[in-house]
Amino acid sequence: MLVIDPKSSTPPFEQLRAQVIAAVRSGEMAAGDKLPTVRKLAADLGLAANTVARAYRELEQDEVIETRGRNGSFVSATGDATERHLQVAARAFADRAAQLGVAPEEARRVVSAALGIR
Known part of the structure; x- marks a missing residue:
């Protein structure tokens, strides 16, 4: 469901961040949904792991997702x-x-x- 446009002037981490936010707002992703691991999503999208990690960090700072240690990252229970x-x-x-x-x-x-x- 997440797609990166390599021709876009928007950096890949920002494209990823914006798509996750849009999916949460639309209800496509709901509170408690588990996100892929950084490595898995990076491999799926052909990105560096650091790029996905940056998007996840910014989403966590914005309280869109929460990281639960080894259990992974999830859509935050606080909603959008x-x-x-x-x-x-x-x-x-x-x-x-x-x-x-x-x-x-x-x-x-x-x-x-x-x-x-x-």
């Missing part, structure tokens, strides 16, 4: 932590915009511009 972090950041932005006296429409415009939405 990325969504949670995004909501916290949005709330902090909204609170700061209100403190600055920025109208909601203006704050929305600033966020849209930052996201490249016109």
Whole structure:
């Protein structure tokens, strides 16, 4: 289910990280699902083990997966932590915009511009 595009300008570890997050968000991967070992996934995808290990480390830092020692890596039981972090950041932005006296429409415009939405 995970595929790396060698022609992409996006680094392989980031492609892998993004695909795992997308699979968790879509429900394709559920809390408690076991991920392949770093070596197995690296071999399957034709990547260096360090590349997969980096993706796993970043996914763990983002609380999308958790590593249970010798038992392996699993989709985190806390669900999609990325969504949670995004909501916290949005709330902090909204609170700061209100403190600055920025109208909601203006704050929305600033966020849209930052996201490249016109």
